[in-house]
Amino acid sequence: MHEAAATLTSAGYNALGMACDVSDEAQAAALVTRAVDQFGRLDFAYNNAGIQAPPTDAADETAEDYDRVQAVNLRGICACMKHELKQMRAQGSGAIVNCSSLGGLVGLPQRGAYHASKHGVIGLTKSAALEYAPRGIRINAICPGVIETPMVADMMTTQMAAMDEFLKQQPIGRLGTAEEMAQTVLWLCSPGASFVVGVALPVDGGFTAH
Numbered sequence: 001m002h003e004a005a006a007t008l009t010s011a012g013y014n015a016l017g018m019a020c021d022v023s024d025e026a027q028a029a030a031l032v033t034r035a036v037d038q039f040g041r042l043d044f045a046y047n048n049a050g051i052q053a054p055p056t057d058a059a060d061e062t063a064e065d066y067d068r069v070q071a072v073n074l075r076g077i078c079a080c081m082k083h084e085l086k087q088m089r090a091q092g093s094g095a096i097v098n099c100s101s102l103g104g105l106v107g108l109p110q111r112g113a114y115h116a117s118k119h120g121v122i123g124l125t126k127s128a129a130l131e132y133a134p135r136g137i138r139i140n141a142i143c144p145g146v147i148e149t150p151m152v153a154d155m156m157t158t159q160m161a162a163m164d165e166f167l168k169q170q171p172i173g174r175l176g177t178a179e180e181m182a183q184t185v186l187w188l189c190s191p192g193a194s195f196v197v198g199v200a201l202p203v204d205g206g207f208t209a210h
C-alpha cells in the first residue's frame with residue numbers, strides 16, 4: 001500500500017497510503033479524516049476491502065467464520081460509507097462505489113457466509129443511494145465476476161476442482177482483470193454516470209446473464 005502510494009507520488013500524483021482495518025470503525029473514521037486533512041475534500045470513494053470465508057456445508061458453518069466475513073465485507077463497508085458520507089453530506093456532493101460480487105446476486109453451494117455479506121452490501125448500497133441521491137451524492141455497487149487477483153489465485157490452489165467447473169461457466173471464456181474493475185469504478189464516479197444511482201452492476205463477463 002505504501003509502495004503503491006510511493007509509485008503514484010513518483011509519477012507526480014498527490015497520493016496517500018494508510019493502513020486500515022475496516023472492521024474497526026475508529027480506523028475507518030481515521031482514514032477518511034486523514035484523507036480530508038491532506039486533500040481538503042472527498043469527491044469519490046471505492047470501498048473494496050473484502051475477504052473470503054472457507055467453503056463450508058451450511059450445517060457446519062462456525063459463528064466465528066460467519067462473523068469475521070460479515071465484519072469485514074459488510075460492517076466494514078457500512079463503517080467506511082458512514083464516515084465518507086459525513087464528509088460528502090457537508091460538501092453536498094460525492095460518489096461512492098461499494099464492492100459487492102456476483103455473490104451478491106446469486107447463491108453458490110457452500111458459500112453462504114460470503115454471499116450473505118455480498119447480498120448485504122447491495123441492500124446497504126440501495127438504501128443509502130435513495131437517502132443521498134436528493135443531496136447530490138450517488139452511491140452504487142459493482143458485482144465483479146471471477147477476477148485474476150491474489151484472492152482467486154488462492155482459491156485456484158485450495159479449491160481446484162470447484163474453480164475449474166466455475167471457470168467453464170464463464171461466457172466470455174476468461175477471467176476478468178483488476179484494471180477492468182478499476183475502469184468500471186472510475187466510470188461510476190465520473191460525470192458520465194451522473195444519472196446512475198443505486199445500481200448493483202455486474203462486471204462479470206456475462207456470468208449472471210445465465
Ligand SMILES: NC(=O)c1ccc[n+]([C@@H]2O[C@H](COP(=O)([O-])OP(=O)(O)OC[C@H]3O[C@@H](n4cnc5c(N)ncnc54)[C@H](O)[C@@H]3O)[C@@H](O)[C@H]2O)c1
Binds near residue numbers: 072102146147
Ligand atoms: N477476485 C474476485 O474474483 C472477486 C469477485 C467478486 C468480488 N470480489 C471482491 O473484490 C474485493 C477485492 O478482492 P480481491 O479479489 O482483490 O481480493 P484480495 O484478497 O486480492 O484483496 C483484498 C484486499 O482487501 C484487503 N483487506 C482484507 N481485509 C481487510 C480489512 N479488514 N481491512 C482493510 N482491508 C482489508 C486486503 O489487504 C487486500 O488488499 C473484495 O471485496 C472481494 O470480495 C473479488
